[in-house]
Amino acid sequence: MIKFDDVLKFYQIRGHRKVVLNHVSIMLQAGSSYGILGVNGSGKSTFVRLIAGSELPNSGRIQRTIRVSWPLGFAGGLHPSLTGRENVKFLSRVYGENARKVIDFVEDFSEIGPYLDAPVRTYSSGMLARVAFGLSMAINFECYLIDEVMAVGDSRFQQRCRTEFMKRKAYSDLIMVSHDVTSVREYCDHGLVLTDGNLHYFHDVDDAIELYKRINI
């Protein structure tokens, strides 16, 4: 369960206050997946970072009773001068996972071969994305956060990402930001539409998509 209690989040941009969440209260239940829709700049990514805990609200409280992932494919936690293997070990330690198991999974999934023992700064963007995605899949989360990126690499690898992701979906929830309404309909049970600092909840994801289409003209 993730509970937002009277959460206010704003940014001060050149003296102008941009409100992302205007005293929002909502409870995202465990066992359900949510799709977040909104026009560009409405604050969907900020909402995801607030859920992750990598950003804090200006006021109000956010409570999490489940283990939430970082946004899928996030590579910021990888240190450029450490090898892929060392970075994987580090993240395994942070999450209290068996490092051997996580390394084996990432090694097999990312298909980057001996590069896993090379410093991350030598990786191409594709290799970096594969390792980052593999890491997200190797660590067990109860809720996965997706900010547009659901798959990386070429079409074959993208298919592999989707297959792996569907396996996780069987026992984990997901909270997904996407402009792709087909994906939202496919993966999510409920919908949320973020507009002008207000978060509208829809039990039926199709109702959320309908509102989104109306405001996104």
Add this chain to the structure above:
Amino acid sequence: MLAKDSPIVIQARVIMAIVLRDMHSRYGRTFFGTLIIIAWPLSHLMMLMLAFLITRRIVPIGTDPAIFVGTGVLPYILFFYPGRMILFSIAQNKSLLGLPPVEPTDLIIARCIVEINAAFWVTAIFGLILYLFGVNPLPHRPVDAIMAILATIYLGFALGFFGAVMYGLVRAWLAIHFLGLIGMYLSSGVFIVPTSLPEKLRDLMWFNPLMHSVEWLRSAYFDSYGYGMLNVGYLLGYATVTLFLALVIERATRGRLMIEH
């Protein structure tokens, strides 16, 4: 449902992971890389000592120049390195704040552990080097010496913590912090005895907590030393208030510290 660890277990796990990452990423993953963490401040300390011993043979107190200058330079090194390296702990690891379990204080505490560990080794190896050169490094009052060393590291940790938070918020803090550290070094009485200075200058020096560290360590070696100048309460109070302020500012500005990538 995954098994839940208590928040304290999670934080300890995160901090230890960052400690190992910090050591590997800053100095490489070999034994020699790890050695640099200790060798760097140790060689700084030895160079300052040598410079003094070459230029001045007569010391104002005691009979051994190595002990006089060592008791001045050691507190400076034990204070300066944690104070300097902890400053960069947030700035150098900011991308980790994108990971949900990592908080700014974890980055600072992890760097503190690395630096405090190095400080202990520097002290031990410095004592060993003095011993090998025929100087007796053991003080008359060992408890005072140990307390002075711990208080000095605590001061460096507190100032480093404060600096890390301020530098995470204001880039210009870097210059202020370093000027402050240099000012504290120059007015700490590393190479001189404060009581030999004019009263007005002495009164100003009294406000420098590092001077009290030097005086405290010297009082453990030289009988009747430190009276009139040394105030242990001020030194510990200064460090504690600084640390308290750092914690308050960190908590109040955590949101900003996390997004100022």
